[in-house]
Amino acid sequence: MSIKTWDEIRTAYQVARLGTVSGAADVLGVHHATVIRHIDALEGQLGVKLFQRHARGYTATEAGTDLLQVAQATDDQFIQLAGRIRGRGASVTGELVVTSIAMLSPLLNPVMIRFQRDHPGLIVRFLTDDRVFRLEYGEAHVAIRAGAAPEGGDNVVQPFVHDRFALYGSKDYLALNGAPESDEDLANHKFVVADGMDSKAPFFRWLFDRVPQASLSFRATDGRVMRDAIQMGAGLGFLSSYEARLLPDLVQVMPPRPEWRAQLWLVTHVDLHRTMKVQSFLAYLKDAAKSWPLE
Amino acid sequence: MSIKTWDEIRTAYQVARLGTVSGAADVLGVHHATVIRHIDALEGQLGVKLFQRHARGYTATEAGTDLLQVAQATDDQFIQLAGRIRGRGASVTGELVVTSIAMLSPLLNPVMIRFQRDHPGLIVRFLTDDRVFRLEYGEAHVAIRAGAAPEGGDNVVQPFVHDRFALYGSKDYLALNGAPESDEDLANHKFVVADGMDSKAPFFRWLFDRVPQASLSFRATDGRVMRDAIQMGAGLGFLSSYEARLLPDLVQVMPPRPEWRAQLWLVTHVDLHRTMKVQSFLAYLKDAAKSWPLE
DNA sequence: AGGCGGTTGTGCACATACGCACATCACGAA
DNA sequence: TTCGTGATGTGCGTATGTGCACAACCGCCT
Numbered sequence A, B: 001m002s003i004k005t006w007d008e009i010r011t012a013y014q015v016a017r018l019g020t021v022s023g024a025a026d027v028l029g030v031h032h033a034t035v036i037r038h039i040d041a042l043e044g045q046l047g048v049k050l051f052q053r054h055a056r057g058y059t060a061t062e063a064g065t066d067l068l069q070v071a072q073a074t075d076d077q078f079i080q081l082a083g084r085i086r087g088r089g090a091s092v093t094g095e096l097v098v099t100s101i102a103m104l105s106p107l108l109n110p111v112m113i114r115f116q117r118d119h120p121g122l123i124v125r126f127l128t129d130d131r132v133f134r135l136e137y138g139e140a141h142v143a144i145r146a147g148a149a150p151e152g153g154d155n156v157v158q159p160f161v162h163d164r165f166a167l168y169g170s171k172d173y174l175a176l177n178g179a180p181e182s183d184e185d186l187a188n189h190k191f192v193v194a195d196g197m198d199s200k201a202p203f204f205r206w207l208f209d210r211v212p213q214a215s216l217s218f219r220a221t222d223g224r225v226m227r228d229a230i231q232m233g234a235g236l237g238f239l240s241s242y243e244a245r246l247l248p249d250l251v252q253v254m255p256p257r258p259e260w261r262a263q264l265w266l267v268t269h270v271d272l273h274r275t276m277k278v279q280s281f282l283a284y285l286k287d288a289a290k291s292w293p294l295e
Numbered sequence C: 001a002g003g004c005g006g007t008t009g010t011g012c013a014c015a016t017a018c019g020c021a022c023a024t025c026a027c028g029a030a
Numbered sequence D: 001t002t003c004g005t006g007a008t009g010t011g012c013g014t015a016t017g018t019g020c021a022c023a024a025c026c027g028c029c030t
Helices: A006-018 A021-028 A032-046 A062-090 A102-118 A171-177 A184-188 A202-208 A223-231 A276-290 B006-018 B021-028 B032-046 B062-090 B102-118 B171-177 B184-188 B202-208 B223-231 B276-290
Strands: A051-054 A057-060 A095-100 A123-127 A142-146 A155-163 A165-170 A192-194 A218-220 A237-240 A250-254 A262-269 B051-054 B057-060 B095-100 B123-127 B142-146 B155-163 B165-170 B192-194 B218-220 B237-240 B250-254 B262-269
Touching: A006 A021, A006 A032, A006 A051, A006 A057, A006 A062, A006 B006, A006 B062, A021 A032, A021 A057, A032 B062, A057 A062, A062 B006, A062 B032, A062 B062, A095 A102, A095 A276, A102 A123, A102 A142, A102 A223, A102 A237, A102 A276, A142 A155, A142 A276, A155 A276, A165 A171, A165 A223, A171 A250, A192 A202, A192 A223, A202 A237, A218 A223, A223 A237, A262 A276, B006 B021, B006 B032, B006 B051, B006 B057, B006 B062, B021 B032, B021 B057, B057 B062, B095 B102, B095 B276, B102 B123, B102 B142, B102 B223, B102 B237, B102 B276, B142 B155, B142 B276, B155 B276, B165 B171, B165 B223, B171 B250, B192 B202, B192 B223, B202 B237, B218 B223, B223 B237, B262 B276
Parallel strands: A095 A123, A095 A142, A192 A218, B095 B123, B095 B142, B192 B218
Antiparallel strands: A051 A057, A142 A262, A155 A262, A165 A237, A165 A250, B051 B057, B142 B262, B155 B262, B165 B237, B165 B250
């Protein structure tokens, strides 16, 4: 059987170290009667006397000195541990795990790179996957989500920026099919869209209301595939105007509209939200967003 | 500032190890509400979240896994410590510290040697000094004292054997002075005695009553010095009959008398008296005493 | 010798921390 | 969907452990 409580070991440690019950009581901030009772209880559990009692104090037996050695090391370990943990909350070290959709990487990558550069020793992990990473399970520190406001869970979610979308086509496509003259003309074109009608993206819902199903000729699940398809002339498609500026051979056939905007959300788990690391990264994000040509 | 209580670390350790509050509560033998309160208190002290709470349990943050590592090592250390200490009470290892007067070493040495031989790894320390070693301060496990029954302190004292004393002289001395014919004839001889009139030894008090001070011509404080003086013919003197049998050139001029006997006492500190090591050594002593030609 | 400071040890009253019961929530299976 | 299981979280009454006051003891210094 193991030890019932670690505190009695701690008490015995102080007694062995200081040699007196009173001294140990002072250090521990308890009454000396408590110290005596702890020692008695511990000796009772172990079946061995840890100290020899006399009027000048307690002197450790062999078992007591053995405990002293072990508990001394433990005390040091715990002090260092507490220092590390307390410091960890106030400084930014270790890992910063960010999760989002891959489509946002052109926006997020510069921020993460700068954050890492300003915090040497920090490791940045940017996780993108089909499934949503669950902050509740500690899979990530901060998530940048798109769409409707994420709810539920112990997450603190705050609105971020609006990702501005416009309609693009490749030069090849436009040379063959021309550009749509008006909203009504869209029905005569082909489109690259997300697979499935359940997409919550506002520009897709806007599009689905105006063109027949047959016009949605290229459907994919991955954002990168869709982007490549648009570039290769598979059809017109919506892209973040910020992203599209970096891509060659793309022509903006319709400028951004407010109703196409996608709200981005910053979401962090409540347990991690107050840490310096997360707060600092959020500040970097918001600061970078000011110079983003999105709104 | 250090940690307030080690038990909360222990609780957090089990939670980090098992992943659930309920599991930790089972292992620790407490209610799960207690576990939650411990975690909350510890996190409050550290100012950092150790766990992320979700419906499936607690998953450790970086700080939590750090604590897990440290506390895991601590748990192992304490388990080993408890094993050592518990075993120490039931087995005989480490040191056995015996204190007595040097005069008894001919009797005690064989016992200690046999005890050490039967308990490999044990270190026997036989302390003899002018001052009495204080068992209360843990200076020795068992003391063999001579004279009046030792009292006071938290010592358990039990009567041991009677050391049988006789009067001896060297062949040289007897060739020069002859042997005393009767008790009254003692006044015509020289004696080797302990320095100071305050000796409590019964044979000395008996002698002091029968011979003039001037007869006590050689006085020493050390038993070995007295023995050597008798051997070298400085005068007659009392020796343990057991010891004298081993010495050459000594003649017993008066056989042992009951009133010369010195009571020996076995005294151990109450805190150590119940340990296997002490009990075992006491058994060796009593067993060896049966074959001593003392009574 | 005798008082003094510091120690251990103990009975009693109380506050802190515990266990209990219940509420709530999430996930999975039927 | 609905039910069931197993998890976390909380209010409340109680018991365990704590602090307090005092006693007894020892060593030291005057």
